[in-house]
Amino acid sequence: MKKILIVDDDIDLIMQYTPVLQQAGYQVTAAYNGQEGFEKFQAEKPDAMIVDLAMEHFDSGFRLCRQVKKTAEGQKIPVIIMTSAAHETGIALSVGTEEEKQWIAADDYLEKPVSAKDLVLYLKEKVFKE
Amino acid sequence: MEAEASKVLVIDDEYGMREGMRRLLELQGLHVDTASGGVEGVEKGVAQEYDLYFIDLKMPDLDGAEVLRSIKLAYPEAICIVVTAFASIDSAVTTTQLGAYRYIPKPFDPDELNSIVKSALERRALILEKRKLQEERQRRLLELSQEQSRLRTVIGALDDGILVINQQEEIVLFNAAFLSLLEIKQEVHVGDGIDKVLPQEICRQIREILAAKDLRAIKQEVVVRPPAEKVVMANTTPIRDPAGETIGLISVIRDITELKKIDIMRSQFVNMAAHELKAPLTAVQGYLELLLDKSLGDSPELYEQYLRRSLERTRELVNLINDLLNISRMEAGKIRREIQTFRLDELLRDRLEYFREEIERRSITVTQDLQPIAIDADREEIARLFNQLLSNAVKYNRQGGSITVTLQRSGNYARVAIRDTGIGMTPEEKSRLFEEFFRAKNEFTRNITGTGLGLIVVKKIVDAYAGMIEVESEFQVGSTFTVLLPLSQQNETIQEQGNRA
Numbered sequence: 001m002k003k004i005l006i007v008d009d010d011i012d013l014i015m016q017y018t019p020v021l022q023q024a025g026y027q028v029t030a031a032y033n034g035q036e037g038f039e040k041f042q043a044e045k046p047d048a049m050i051v052d053l054a055m056e057h058f059d060s061g062f063r064l065c066r067q068v069k070k071t072a073e074g075q076k077i078p079v080i081i082m083t084s085a086a087h088e089t090g091i092a093l094s095v096g097t098e099e100e101k102q103w104i105a106a107d108d109y110l111e112k113p114v115s116a117k118d119l120v121l122y123l124k125e126k127v128f129k130e
Numbered sequence: 131m132e133a134e135a136s137k138v139l140v141i142d143d144e145y146g147m148r149e150g151m152r153r154l155l156e157l158q159g160l161h162v163d164t165a166s167g168g169v170e171g172v173e174k175g176v177a178q179e180y181d182l183y184f185i186d187l188k189m190p191d192l193d194g195a196e197v198l199r200s201i202k203l204a205y206p207e208a209i210c211i212v213v214t215a216f217a218s219i220d221s222a223v224t225t226t227q228l229g230a231y232r233y234i235p236k237p238f239d240p241d242e243l244n245s246i247v248k249s250a251l252e253r254r255a256l257i258l259e260k261r262k263l264q265e266e267r268q269r270r271l272l273e274l275s276q277e278q279s280r281l282r283t284v285i286g287a288l289d290d291g292i293l294v295i296n297q298q299e300e301i302v303l304f305n306a307a308f309l310s311l312l313e314i315k316q317e318v319h320v321g322d323g324i325d326k327v328l329p330q331e332i333c334r335q336i337r338e339i340l341a342a343k344d345l346r347a348i349k350q351e352v353v354v355r356p357p358a359e360k361v362v363m364a365n366t367t368p369i370r371d372p373a374g375e376t377i378g379l380i381s382v383i384r385d386i387t388e389l390k391k392i393d394i395m396r397s398q399f400v401n402m403a404a405h406e407l408k409a410p411l412t413a414v415q416g417y418l419e420l421l422l423d424k425s426l427g428d429s430p431e432l433y434e435q436y437l438r439r440s441l442e443r444t445r446e447l448v449n450l451i452n453d454l455l456n457i458s459r460m461e462a463g464k465i466r467r468e469i470q471t472f473r474l475d476e477l478l479r480d481r482l483e484y485f486r487e488e489i490e491r492r493s494i495t496v497t498q499d500l501q502p503i504a505i506d507a508d509r510e511e512i513a514r515l516f517n518q519l520l521s522n523a524v525k526y527n528r529q530g531g532s533i534t535v536t537l538q539r540s541g542n543y544a545r546v547a548i549r550d551t552g553i554g555m556t557p558e559e560k561s562r563l564f565e566e567f568f569r570a571k572n573e574f575t576r577n578i579t580g581t582g583l584g585l586i587v588v589k590k591i592v593d594a595y596a597g598m599i600e601v602e603s604e605f606q607v608g609s610t611f612t613v614l615l616p617l618s619q620q621n622e623t624i625q626e627q628g629n630r631a
Binding site: 009010013015018019020023033055056102113115116 | 410412413417418419420425426427432436439443571572
């Protein structure tokens with residue numbers, strides 16, 4: 001059973017994703033800020049991480065991704081940034097090029113809002129290629 | 131109005147001569163004064179200006195030539211006619227050189243005198259006319275220069291920048307405000323071309339107006355220091371001659387930096403408000419979709435939990451909208467306050483009672499020390515103020531924590547302090563406390579709902595009563611909110627009642 005770590009300060013989002021992901025056969029664990037996210041990453045050893053960009057700071061998600069990707073464990077798992085930043089700031093992020101990947105230190109980037117069902121599809125097809 | 135009679139001074143030491151001349155001259159309608167010698171003649175002749183002077187050349191006390199010189203010195207345009215029995219070329223030359231108008235030898239017949247007087251008066255009239263014109267011109271020049279300097283002073287004193295340009299695109303007039311508003315550091319002179327001095331936007335505006343036939347005015351914002359450090363509004367209007375040809379233009383520069391800042395703040399607020407309104411709605415929408423999708427399996431507890439959470443977020447949304455409405459009402463000054471005198475200690479006890487259930491649920495200990503103090507205010511509004519502060523003291527407290535509420539006099543103020551043993555704030559959080567929509571985000575506040583506007587409402591209410599609010603806080607230790615509100619005049623009575631009791 002694949003374990004997904006969701007790091008987001010939006011309690012409702014986590015509450016809404018959790019049952020849908022569980023029904024799709026994933027184990028879900030959650031953290032509500034960057035620091036907690038890193039602790040959970042180390043303790044729970046998830047198979048994938050979904051990370052919100054703006055939590056206690058506007059770039060908490062970036063910091064967490066860099067932190068995670070510095071570890072051997074972190075390099076093995078897909079880390080996906082999920083944010084509404086582009087929508088709110090007009091700055092479109094992408095991880096299309098190697099350079100962008102280096103800078104963002106994430107494997108992919110999703111634009112909020114993402115419904116729980118779409119997240120399941122995305123995990124199945126893009127992340128775990130089941 | 132009848133013209134004033136011309137005035138003549140006859141200076142002669144011979145009585146018969148003086149009087150004879152007086153009669154002849156008075157027949158001509160002239161006003162005649164006489165002097166019986168040279169010294170008296172100088173005194174009278176210099177004391178005021180006569181239209182004509184008749185001066186006897188030979189007088190025992192003072193020579194006529196001297197008298198003439200003195201009078202001419204005082205009045206260079208005086209018309210002096212030298213009268214003498216000792217007619218000679220010499221004296222004629224001397225006196226003419228001294229500026230005598232005519233020279234008339236004694237004896238003369240009345241006709242001779244009349245004709246001299248006539249021509250002398252004509253000359254005098256010319257002189258006076260010329261003098262009047264000169265004076266008028268002088269006065270006009272003075273008025274004009276006064277007018278211009280008045281205008282210059284007025285324009286110079288204006289807060290708005292003024293700039294006048296002619297058809298040749300040269301600067302005709304500008305004031306100090308114009309230079310400072312556009313932050314023009316270089317020397318600017320009348321006659322300078324606009325390109326040399328002005329920002330491109332304004333030059334473009336000017337050319338557009340000068341070229342256009344029927345343009346009324348152009349209003350344009352010019353950013354002097356980006357992004358909005360200094361913004362001016364340049365309002366440029368053509369100046370037209372009676373034929374309707376544009377002969378130049380006037381540009382009025384007004385500082386709108388403050389307005390711009392308010393504008394930016396307002397749109398930021400709207401943006402933030404929309405964002406804050408969207409969050410709970412999106413959450414509720416998500417829950418409803420899950421419930422409809424039967425994605426939750428068949429656990430009734432989960433259903434209930436999700437419905438409760440939806441309700442909680444809906445309430446939050448309503449609270450947020452109420453706060454927004456309160457703030458906007460207060461800002462618009464549309465709050466109708468019913469000012470009455472009431473006991474603040476009673477109101478605080480009442481509010482604590484209101485929160486009792488929640489306080490007990492969280493095992494919070496309440497200590498109160500409330501002096502009997504009255505204030506004059508809208509009771510409902512003050513209740514809203516302390517509701518917010520007490521609700522925060524409960525909400526952000528820890529299980530089994532405590533709240534201490536004190537009310538005492540402090541000078542002319544009622545001083546309420548609400549201390550909690552809650553999660554407190556970091557200095558950074560405390561500094562942002564009164565920012566709209568700011569909410570401390572940390573592991574302790576995660577499950578605490580709030581609009582981020584409560585303290586804005588509190589601050590506005592306190593400000594409305596010319597009160598004060600102070601905050602002390604230590605992270606993970608607790609916070610103390612102190613509110614000072616002006617005392618009511620009625621307190622003396624309360625004190626007396628207290629003393630009697």
